[in-house]
Amino acid sequence: MVIILSVAVLLWSFFQAPVTCAAPVRGREDGCRNNATGLLMGCHIRQHRWQKLKMLIVRRRVREFCSGLFSDGKATLVTLAAAGSFTSGLVALIPGAAVG
Numbered sequence: 001m002v003i004i005l006s007v008a009v010l011l012w013s014f015f016q017a018p019v020t021c022a023a024p025v026r027g028r029e030d031g032c033r034n035n036a037t038g039l040l041m042g043c044h045i046r047q048h049r050w051q052k053l054k055m056l057i058v059r060r061r062v063r064e065f066c067s068g069l070f071s072d073g074k075a076t077l078v079t080l081a082a083a084g085s086f087t088s089g090l091v092a093l094i095p096g097a098a099v100g
Helices: 002-015 046-057 059-068 073-093
Strands: 018-020 035-037
Touching (some): 002 073, 018 073
Antiparallel strands (some): 018 035
């Protein structure tokens, strides 16, 4: 049951959580300020979705994507929820990983 809930929270964080887009935009240092759904998806502008997905693939842009995970309060909270969910899923899968 823990594994299923962990996967559900992880998927929600990546694809449905309400965050700021933050795709690179010319003239703005902090990126796009539109609302987006999930850490991996961009806003309603199609090009922003591709830009955010390209950040994960192109080696030079991964650092920029990772710094955007903690850019504001909403993104930080969703990132921490995803990390906690991933950790709890691993602990549930690996016997003996839990301390105590």
